[in-house]
Structures are given as structure tokens and as C-alpha cells.
Amino acid sequence: xxxxxxxxxxxxxxxxxxxxxxxxxxxxxxxxxxxxxxxxxxxxxxxxxxxxxxxxxxxxxxxxxxxxxxxxxxxxxxxxxxxxxxxxxxxxxxxxxxxxxxxxxxxxxxxxxxxxxxxxxxxxxxxxxxxxxxxxxxxxxxxxxxxxxxxxxxxxxxxxxxxxxxxxxxxxxxxxxxxxxxxxxxxxxxxxxxxxxxxxxxxxxxxxxxxxxxxxxxxxxxxxxxxxxxxxxxxxxxxxxxxxxxxxxxxxxxxxxxxxxxxxxxxxxxxxxxxxxxxxxxxxxxxxxxxxxxxxxxxxxxxxx
Amino acid sequence: xxxxxxxxxxxxxxxxxxxxxxxxxxxxxxxxxxxxxxxxxxxxxxxxxxxxxxxxxxxxxxxxxxxxxxxxxxxxxxxxxxxxxxxxxxxxxxxxxxxxxxxxxxxxxxxxxxxxxxxxxxxxxxxxxxxxxxxxxxxxxxxxxxxxxxxxxxxxxxxxxxxxxxxxxxxxxxxxxxxxxxxxxxxxxxxxxxxxxxxxxxxxxxxxxxxxxxxxxxxxxxxxxxxxxxxxxxxxxxxxxxxxxxxxxxxxxxxxxxxxxxxxxxxxxxxxxxxxxxxxxxxxxxxxxxxxxxxxxxxxxxxxxxxxxxxxxxxxxxxxxxxxxxxxxxxxxxxxxxxxxxxxxxxxxxxxxxxxxxxxxxxxxxxxxxxxxxxxxxxxx
Numbered sequence: 046x047x048x049x050x051x052x053x054x055x056x057x058x059x060x061x062x063x064x065x066x067x068x069x070x071x072x073x074x075x076x077x078x079x080x081x082x083x084x085x086x087x088x089x090x091x092x093x094x095x096x097x098x099x100x101x102x103x104x105x106x107x108x109x110x111x112x113x114x115x116x117x118x119x120x121x122x123x124x125x126x127x128x129x130x131x132x133x134x135x136x137x138x139x140x141x142x143x144x145x146x147x148x149x150x151x152x153x154x155x156x157x158x159x160x161x162x163x164x165x166x167x168x169x170x171x172x173x174x175x176x177x178x179x180x181x182x183x184x185x186x187x188x189x190x191x192x193x194x195x196x197x198x199x200x201x202x203x204x205x206x207x208x209x210x211x212x213x214x215x216x217x218x219x220x221x222x223x224x225x226x227x228x229x230x231x232x233x234x235x236x237x238x239x240x241x242x243x244x245x246x247x248x249x250x251x252x253x254x255x256x257x258x259x260x261x262x263x264x265x266x267x268x269x270x271x272x273x274x275x276x277x278x279x280x281x282x283x284x285x286x287x288x289x290x291x292x293x294x295x296x297x298x299x300x301x302x303x304x305x306x307x308x309x310x311x312x313x314x315x316x317x318x319x320x321x322x323x324x325x326x327x328x329x330x331x332x333x334x335x336x337x338x339x340x341x342x343x344x345x346x347x348x349x350x
Numbered sequence: 351x352x353x354x355x356x357x358x359x360x361x362x363x364x365x366x367x368x369x370x371x372x373x374x375x376x377x378x379x380x381x382x383x384x385x386x387x388x389x390x391x392x393x394x395x396x397x398x399x400x401x402x403x404x405x406x407x408x409x410x411x412x413x414x415x416x417x418x419x420x421x422x423x424x425x426x427x428x429x430x431x432x433x434x435x436x437x438x439x440x441x442x443x444x445x446x447x448x449x450x451x452x453x454x455x456x457x458x459x460x461x462x463x464x465x466x467x468x469x470x471x472x473x474x475x476x477x478x479x480x481x482x483x484x485x486x487x488x489x490x491x492x493x494x495x496x497x498x499x500x501x502x503x504x505x506x507x508x509x510x511x512x513x514x515x516x517x518x519x520x521x522x523x524x525x526x527x528x529x530x531x532x533x534x535x536x537x538x539x540x541x542x543x544x545x546x547x548x549x550x551x552x553x554x555x556x557x558x559x560x561x562x563x564x565x566x567x568x569x570x571x572x573x574x575x576x577x578x579x580x581x582x583x584x585x586x587x588x589x590x591x592x593x594x595x596x597x598x599x600x601x602x603x604x605x606x607x608x609x610x611x612x613x614x615x616x617x618x619x620x621x622x623x624x625x626x627x628x629x630x631x632x633x634x635x636x637x638x639x640x641x642x643x644x645x646x647x648x649x650x651x652x653x654x655x656x657x658x659x660x661x662x663x664x665x666x667x668x669x670x671x672x673x674x675x676x677x678x679x680x681x682x683x684x685x686x687x688x689x690x691x692x693x694x695x696x697x698x699x700x701x702x703x704x705x706x707x708x709x710x711x712x713x714x715x716x717x718x719x720x721x722x723x724x725x726x727x728x729x730x731x
Contacts, residue, residue: 108720114433114456131728199592217594218578296530297585301576302731309727316532317723318426318452 097331104325108318115321123325132309136329139305142220143288146227147281150235153228154280155273158239162246174240177233185230189297192226193217196298218300226298227288234287235280242276243269278346285337289330306330381463385644392642394419395431395443397629400494405658409649415642425449432458432634441637442646444494446627447482447702448533452719453632454483455706459490460635466644467492469651469669476696477668482703483630491632492647495656495665498626498688498699499529499537500617502600502608504590514541514620516597518568523575527586527598530579532719532726533702536625537599538565538572540700544622554625555703556710562717562725569729579730583607590615602687603664626699628668660687 070077105119126132157177161170180188195201196217203213216222246269254264292307299305306329313323341347392415394401401419410416420440422428425448432443433456445453453459464470470478470492477493484490503511508525514537517526528534539554542564551561577595580586586604589595591613600617608615631650637643649655656667657675666687667676673684684690709716717725 126724131731134731135727193588197588197592198594296581300578301573304727304730312532312723312727315424315426317720318429319720319723322720 100324100327103321104328106321108321123322126322127326127329131304132326135304135309136306138220139289139307139330140333142224142227142305143285145224146231146288147235147284149224149228150232150284151239151277151281154232154235154239155277158236158243158276159269161240162243177236180230181233185293188230189226189294192222192229193298196222196225218298218303220299220303222298222300223294223303226294227284227291230294231284231287234283235277238279238283239273239276242273242279246272275345275347278341278344282338282341282346286330286334289333381461382466382640382644383463385466385648386641388413388415388642388645389639390414390416390642391639392417392442392646393440393639394646395422395428395440396420397422397444397446399663400444400629400659402659402662404662405650405655409646409655413642413645413649415639415645417646429453429456432456438634438636438638441634441639441643442491443632443634444629445483445491445632446629448627448704448719450482450490450630450632451485451704451706454485454490458635460633460637460640461488462491462633462647464489464492467647467651469648469653469656469671472653472671473651473668474670474696475693476699477628480628480701482628482701483632491630492651493668494629494631494650495660495663495667496626496628496699496701497602497665498619498624500600500602500605500624501620502586502590502598502605502615502617504596504614505616506614507596510616511597511618512621514622515545516620517599518572518575520575522597524577525596526572526576527578527580527589527595527600528572528576529599530581530730532722533625534599535562535565535569535722535725535729536700536702538568540625541622542568553703553710554700555705556716557705558709558715559717562721566725566729573729573731587611602666606664606686623698623700626701628701660689 070080103115104123105121107116107118107120107122108114109116157173161173165173193200196214197203198213198215198217200217206213216225250268250272251264254268259267288305290307292305292311295303295305295308306326310323310326313319313326394417396419398421401417406417406419420431422431422443425446428443428445429449429452432440432445432453443453464478473493477496479487479489480493483493501511501514501516503516508516516522517528518541535557536554539551539557539561542549542561543551543554546564549561549564551557557565578585578589580589583601583604586595586598586600587607590598590604590608591611602617605615605617631647633640633643633647650659651669653667653669653671653675656669656672657679659665660667660672661676661679661683664687666689667673670690673689676684676687676689688695705717705719705722707714707716707718
């Protein structure tokens with residue numbers, strides 16, 4: 046189709062400067078490639094890489110204790126401070142939280158996505174997909190605040206527990222609350238890639254497994270799960286990295302001892318005006334994600350993105 | 351060459367000498383002796399609620415200075431807006447005490463001639479030259495409004511506390527709410543200055559390393575008792591409404607909001623005294639509309655404008671004549687916000703000040719805001 050359309054257009058020759066440029070590019074493929082790729086590469090270098098490099102450089106500076114202005118002299122002090130309490134604890138807590146959220150999302154998303162792909166009818170599947178994505182249409186803040194209403198001591202959850210004759214929960218403003226809220230908020234980011242991965246598993250493979258004597262659980266374990274791993278890995282990149290950088294949920298639903306990496310960066314920048322330390326600390330999640338992405342690439346995550 | 355250059359300099363000096371009196375306000379070393387005609391414009395960095403129409407509109411009408419205000423989200427926002435990018439876009443900033451000294455030391459502010467502000471003499475003495483906006487006898491703006499940091503408690507569930515000790519008492523585990531701000535360390539330091547005199551804390555914002563460590567140790571003991579370090583005033587209001595918290599370090603704003611919502615709450619000024627915040631309209635060193643800025647300082651410190659802002663925002667005016675007008679706007683508001691308290695009460699409040707390395711006694715071994723922020727992160731864990 047596209048080729049046909051192009052052939053029709055060939056009938057009307059281009060004129061002038063544009064035509065000579067196009068002729069020149071056609072004769073020299075190297076120039077053509079450069080012309081095509083240079084704009085996006087430049088944008089990538091200047092907007093994305095330059096920002097990160099600026100960040101990295103700033104991490105080696107410090108601020109004046111009187112004026113708060115940045116002093117442009119090289120020092121490793123910021124990185125030394127990161128090694129002291131409470132920062133290692135905060136880094137470990139963030140890693141544990143991100144892992145817990147990721148694993149919970151995986152455990153919940155896999156059966157959910159499997160149900161959508163294999164069991165639900167066409168109409169139900171659409172309803173479920175829309176229901177999954179629906180929360181993303183609502184502001185992040187609204188979703189976090191709604192969880193505060195649910196978890197509050199006088200909130201909906203305790204009311205429901207009391208109706209059932211169960212004792213009150215008391216998880217508002219704790220790390221548990223943070224875990225619940227993160228899991229809820231990032232859930233769609235896990236479901237969608239897993240859904241995509243499972244949808245690509247041909248039904249014939251499952252039949253073949255059954256023909257060869259594989260029981261349901263064996264088929265799940267040895268055929269479906271391995272094929273879903275790229276989807277799970279892709280989803281985990283989202284849930285893991287989003288948890289790693291978030292600072293709003295900890296401040297809204299977290300309690301004492303709920304600071305995450307994002308909280309420290311935000312406070313260093315927003316309260317102490319200590320941009321160099323914030324920059325140095327922002328290197329930590331960058332490093333963690335670099336390692337994480339290498340591992341995920343091994344698991345084939347990028348085939349499912 | 352030398353002669354020609356001198357000629358230029360002399361000419362430039364002459365022009366400047368003629369231009370300065372014409373402009374009304376000199377930009378050089380000297381202070382303005384009078385306020386000239388307005389420039390027709392005034393650009394402000396303000397807290398939201400500080401430039402409401404009800405008192406800005408009459409100002410614009412009377413002076414012809416059109417006010418455009420940018421709201422800042424935090425003290426740090428204010429600091430950055432005033433220092434980075436030159437700060438020349440803005441004439442004034444309504445800085446709180448945790449930013450004002452930083453701004454002064456960063457050279458972002460100009461000295462103000464308070465002699466040109468008629469209402470200045472009606473200010474409570476404590477607010478004429480407070481340490482948050484006056485350094486070495488030089489004023490960098492006029493005080494506007496303030497509020498104390500009070501001990502808030504649930505009157506139905508708690509006995510009336512008399513001391514900040516209630517917030518450090520193990521019995522109150524899970525009931526306490528504390529502001530999430532490094533400046534909160536000063537509250538612990540104030541408590542320690544009374545309970546552990548051996549530490550030698552004189553000013554809760556000027557702490558040596560040992561004194562800071564003692565305050566941090568106290569706050570770390572407090573952490574397991576804390577229900578929530580709140581970032582927004584509404585967080586604390588929620589927690590007091592739904593019963594999650596019954597004791598907390600708070601502001602008059604939360605108290606009046608909770609009263610309005612018929613919650614059973616009371617506030618106490620504990621026997622150790624309180625910290626507080628004081629906002630100042632400060633003049634930028636690069637102000638483009640200095641005459642309008644002076645007119646604004648003259649206007650905003652008048653009893654009427656003071657009373658309007660105080661009742662609107664829920665804070666205390668620094669002009670003692672505002673009390674009577676406050677009561678005509680909202681009955682009982684003068685007493686509610688202690689706008690008629692004796693001078694000794696205002697003197698007892700330790701107003702927020704940016705912690706800086708200079709201890710004020712010639713020694714430079716104090717801990718700065720950077721150290722306080724790190725310490726606060728240690729406290730919260």
C-alpha cells in the first residue's frame with residue numbers, strides 16, 4: 046500500500062533546492078543517515094545526557110554555610126556524607142520497599158493478566174483493561190489522599206473491619222501503609238506488560254504441553270511462566286524505578302522512619318538548598334537502576350517493552 | 351588618556367548626583383531621605399494569602415502602584431527566586447525568619463530607612479528590630495505578621511499539659527504529631543535550654559556541635575512516640591479530627607481551623623516558652639520600583655491592613671493599633687491571636703532564624719542549616 050502511494054507520487058518531480066538536497070542525500074548514504082539521526086541525537090545529548098552530566102558535576106561541589114551559594118571547588122565530601130548514618134539505612138529501606146512493591150505487584154498482576162488473556166470473554170477483557178488503566182486518569186495526589194481516607198483510624202477500612210466484627214487495624218502512617226499505596230499506584234504498570242507477554246503465548250504451546258502429558262501446574266510452571274518472564278521483568282522496571290524515586294507517598298502516608306531516597310533528595314534541595322548533596326544522593330538510585338537494568342536485560346525485559 | 355577618563359567619571363558622577371534626588375530613592379550607600387513618586391508597578395514574592403484583593407486593591411488605588419505577586423511554596427523557593435537569576439525581577443519578598451538571614455548574607459537585600467514608615471513607631475517593641483530582619487542595627491525590611499508555635503492538645507482526651515515534656519513522654523506514644531521541618535530542632539533546643547542548663551544553650555538557633563547532638567538525641571527518643579511528622583497543616587488537622595493524634599506541636603492556624611470544625615482542642619504556651627515565626631517584607635537590593643516598595647511598606651504596616659491580613663490568615667499583627675480593628679472584622683479575634691498581649695509575651699517568643707555558622711558572639715563554631723537538615727534526616731531515620 047505504502048509503496049503504491051509512493052510510486053504514484055513519483056510522477057510529479059520535485060524542483061529547486063529541496064530536490065537537489067534530496068538527490069545529494071540519495072547519492073551519499075552516510076550524509077543521509079547523518080541528516081536523519083542528528084536531530085534526535087542532538088536532542089538526546091543536550092536535553093537528557095547534558096542534564097545528567099550537569100547533575101554529576103554538581104555532586105562534587107559544595108555550598109557556602111553563610112550565603113547558601115554553591116562553591117565551585119571539587120570535593121568528595123557529599124559522597125562521604127552518604128556513607129554516614131542515616132543514609133545507608135534509607136538506601137536499604139528504599140531498596141527493600143521497591144523490591145517488596147515489585148514482588149507484590151508481580152504476584153497480583155500475573156493471575157489477573159492471565160485471567161484477562163485466557164479466561165475472560167472479549168467484553169469482560171475490555172472492561173478489566175479499562176478498569177486497570179482508569180486510576181491513571183486520576184491525579185496521583187488524589188489517589189494517595191484517597192488511601193489516607195481508607196487507612197485512617199476512623200477510615201473506611203476500620204469501619205468495614207468493625208462491621209465484620211474484626212479488630213481495628215492501625216497501619217496508617219507506617220511503612221506498611223506506604224507498601225500498600227505504592228502497590229496500588231504502580232499496579233497498572235505491571236499488569237500491562239504482563240498482559241502483553243501472556244497474550245503472545247500461542248495457545249498451541251499449551252495444547253502441546255497437555256498432549257505431552259504436562260498437567261496444568263506443570264504447563265504453568267514450565268511453559269507459561271518462562272514466557273511471561275520478559276513481561277514481568279519489564280513491569281518490574283517500572284514499579285522498581287518509580288518507587289525508587291518517589292517522595293510524595295512517603296510524606297503523605299508514611300510515618301516516622303519512612304524516609305526514602307526521594308525524600309532525602311527533596312529535603313536537601315527543597316529545605317536546605319543544598320543542591321550539591323541532592324545531586325550526589327541522586328547518583329545512588331541512578332547506580333541502582335543501572336545495575337537493575339543490566340539484570341533485567343539478561344531476563345529479556347526489553348523484548349516486551 | 352587619564353584626563354579624559356577623569357572627565358567621563360566626573361560627568362557620570364554629576365549625572366548620578368542630579369538623577370538620584372530626582373528618583374527620590376538613592377541606590378548608593380546612603381538611605382533614602384524621602385519617598386518619591388511611585389513607578390506605577392510593584393513586583394512581590396509572597397506567601398499565598400499575603401496579597402489578597404481586599405487590602406491590595408485600596409493600595410493600588412491610592413498609590414497607582416500595580417501589584418503583581420508570585421506565590422512561593424517554601425522559604426527555599428523565596429531564597430532561590432531572590433538570589434538566582436539576579437533577583438532583579440522582584441522588588442520585595444515576604445520572607446520568614448528561616449530565610450531572611452540567608453538572604454541578607456547573600457547580599458540580596460537592601461537596607462530600609464524605617465524612618466519613612468509612619469506606622470513603625472506603633473509596632474510592638476519586640477518587632478521593631480528583631481534579629482530575623484535586623485543585623486548590626488541595619489533594618490532590611492519591616493516586620494509584618496507572626497505566629498507562635500504552640501502545644502496543641504485534645505481537651506476531651508488529655509489533661510491540660512503545662513510543659514513541652516508532654517511531647518517527650520513515653521506515655522504519649524502514638525499520639526504525637528510534629529512538624530516535618532529541620533527548624534523543629536530549635537524546639538528541642540529550647541526545651542533543653544530550660545531542662546538541661548549544663549548544655550549552655552542560650553539561643554535555640556545558635557547551637558554548637560555538642561548542643562546540636564544533644565537536641566538530636568532528644569528528638570531521636572521522641573521518634574518512636576511520633577504518629578506523624580506532618581508536612582502540611584491540613585495533615586495535622588486531619589489527625590486531630592479523626593482521633594489519631596491528641597498532642598502536637600502546632601500553629602494558631604490549625605487551632606482556629608479545628609475550632610471552626612467543632613473539634614475539642616486547646617492550645618498551651620508551655621512553661622519553657624515557645625518558638626515562633628515572623629514574616630518581614632524585605633526590600634531587594636536590585637528593586638526596580640523602590641518608591642512603590644516604600645509605599646507598600648508604609649501601607650501594609652497601617653493598623654487597617656494589618657488587621658485585615660491577620661484575620662484573613664490567622665496570625666498576629668505587629669502593629670499594636672490593629673487589635674481594635676480586628677475585633678470589628680471578627681469579634682474576639684484580637685484576643686484569639688494575642689494581638690493585645692503584654693510586651694513580655696512577644697519578647698519571650700524565640701523567632702525562627704536561619705541557623706548559620708556565625709554564633710553571633712564572634713565565634714564561628716555553630717551548626718548551619720545544612721547540618722540541621724542532615725540532623726533532621728537522622729532524627730526521622
